[in-house]
Amino acid sequence: MTVKSDVLRHSDIAVIGMSCRLPGASGVEEFWDLLRSGRSAVDRQPDGSWRAVVEGKGESDAAFFGMTPRQAAAVDPQQRLMLELGWEALENARIRPTDLRGSDTGVFMGVTADDYATLLHRSGAAIGGYTTTGLNRSLMANRLSYLLGLRGPSFTVDSAQSSSLVAVHLACESLLRGESGVAVVGGVSLILAEESTAGMARMGALSPDGRCFTFDARANGYVRGEGGVALVLKPLTRAVEDGDRVHCVIRGGAVNNDGGGPSLTHPDREAQKALLRRAYERAGVAPEHVDYVELHGTGTKAGDPVEAAALGAVLGAARPSGNRLAVGSVKTNVGHLEGAAGITGLLKAVLCVREGVLPPSLNFRTPNPNIPLDELNLRVQTELQSWPARDADRPRLAGVSSFGMGGTNAHLVLEQAPVTVEEPVVGGGGGRVLSVVPVVVSGRSVGALRAQAGRVRELCGGLSGGGVGLVDVGWSLVSSRSVFEHRAVVFGAGVGEVVAGLDVVSSGGVDGVAGSGVVSG
Template sequence: MVDREEDVAVVGIGCNFPGGEGLDNFWKVLLEGKNCTVQIPKERFDSALWYDADNSKAGKTHTTKAALIGGLNAFDHKFFGITDGEAVQMDPQQKLLLECSYRALEDAGIPMEKASATRTGVFIGLMNRDYEITLINNSPTTITHYNGTGSAMSIAANRISYTFNFTGPSLAIDSACSSSLVALHYACQAVRQGDCEMALCGGVSCILEPRVFVTLSKAKMISPEGTSKPFSSRADGYGRGEGCGIVLLKPLRKAVKDNDHVWGVITKTAINHDGHTVTPITKPSMAQQEELLHTIYSTQIDPPHVQYIEAHGTGTPVGDPTEAGSISRVIAKARPPGSEALCIGSVKGNIGHTESAAGVAGLIKVLLMMHHETIVPSLFYSEDSASIDAKALNLKVPTRVEKWEKTGPVGRAAVSLETSSRSKLLKFS
């Protein structure tokens, strides 16, 4: 494997997304083209009390569905040295992060004892504060000294560092739906600069509370059906999802020296913001998306060599065509005449938009596809009901399982997160 000084290797993965905990279950969801949207159970909240088909009704949401994980609070706290009293007051997001961090280390073949006292960094993306909102609505008499650490966003990262005895940087990052890829960007920088010898990074999001649904319904951002339909004319907003994904990073040269299993190689990342180029603040800017793409592809990697892009693709009537147009102009149409169309897809048709975990979900999907040399279908897309003219854009949205035919010694792909604050991850080899 040819490497450069700044190349960063992904050597471990841990995840829990709708459809089942772990990589095998996630791959099964992708391979079988499964949509994991379900009716929100009463254990989360009584969605019937908050629902009204008329989106103009005050205090109501027009959906009762989301893509959810099972066993949300099935947490072995004693395994992590956490007391009964503290575990009861912990945000489920913190629990998922601990479990997936352990799985990432396990996948990398690194025992907890060996990882202890290493200068490992932790970079976590999260945005939703559902658990904290539920605490606010509880009686003040239920407050204990664990409420603060159990709900603080900073502790989501710090608890991982504390539990595993890591001494590297430990940061929680909120940049909305790009949070996990922004966390990845800064984790890669920290590894390259020597701030840490390894880094655990990723994102998490849990759906516990109905008020966010009301907000998103009023903003006309979410689908009444609770399902994301990327690049489809049927797209009517995104379907919410939840989950957690963690990847373990280290310098590629060190990974090769240590004989690690390398899932993929990150050669370049970049982030930017739309500034005041569009209104309102949530609307994507095509100009800034293209600028970010040019930043990535201006050096090291030629657009013709990129075979697949995992798009943000939330299933919104404005966002999907804007993103597809940017990808087309900068990458797809830069390919030599006669080249195959650039393949793009979105995991959100499977597991919904996992918001602060969306970027890492797309990253793990791409790593699994490269590992299995298989491109999985992007759900809900068909040529006769598309929101984009794929042929004119020189793009292809896969609708069935296909073999990933590498055009060179390595496969190359990108992961895109096009939001008001966005991140681009490029290439996996």
């Protein structure tokens, strides 16, 4: 495929892989469906508190990652979740994780919570040989690097609530310096101990109503959420050369600190304005060309007015009067993921830019009286809206903000991926159509093989018919998925035959040759 050379800037970073585990969404497509439909995953919990939770957050296939049951019990579930999400994001990028061994791939993780350590210490569990490595946040990135044999930078970032967006910024810088060839970047936050919620409540940070009323007159704090996100990044020029699917482009960004203010945890307007100006200057993007900003947007009385004022001064003022900048916050859907909040907002913004759609920001009814939206030239995005590119030379542009309670601020600038043109096939005739398609599934155990077959069966069941879609699935499974010791191959001339074969595998009916079109070994 080819791309016009004038849209390839050496400072651009491509997002080529994505994975997530978020409230109400076990994957990226489910997350996008939640956003488009304007749903909230926040609910009252058995203890009476309001939270947006992830189901099965303590579960993991520890054996897949070479952990014994004893070792897995000592390892923070956040570490285990990021192993899964890092692996999934690489496969989503069509990179076989095991092929990266010895490469300069970097790993950058944002995390601030350590509830699991609180639980273990409270329980009086004996300190063992795995305790230190299992509970130490610094191992969050290192464990993935160790598992895959990666030689690039590997570290955990903790700048409070801005941790994961700062991690993305640092990953981009590493790629631009040539220090990393590929970067896996993520953020995770799991609520496991009531002490962490009690601490935030006593600070006055949490909403007694269990909602994030972002930019609304009812704003009275945020509601906690949990989960994790992982992205795979690569310099855009190399991504295009490698034929990668580019979901979005990171044009640039900036990080700074408030450096003062009324208190340690109170945001500073002038610092945020300086952050925005620096981010757009570094990205080479005129602020007036940005159509959407994914807010930090916690719905707090102190934070929202400061963020709105800074956006209005830098982006709103640059736009024609009446052409108001759209803003929204994913925290109204899945709560505030704290250390993972920035990358969750980034994932939403990447999907908006890629799909050309702006989903609604929830819980907005009456503007906060301390946020004069008309004067600031801002508007809260309250409806599902198409977002076409302005023209061929003006792609969709968005910003993403994340602020830590200690004053560390981050903002990234995103751009729609360049349009690629497939090279003509020599001799014509288009793509090749296979009469029979092989679909390979595998796992490190019989149970894992059956589970993989079930997941692929769901995917194939959603295809419209045979041909290109089915061939793509078969090709992806052999070209970008690791093949493990327990495996099966299903052959089919169409979707129906493949689905039937995968049903046999997922139900445990495979033993040598299980039936027509299915072989295992």
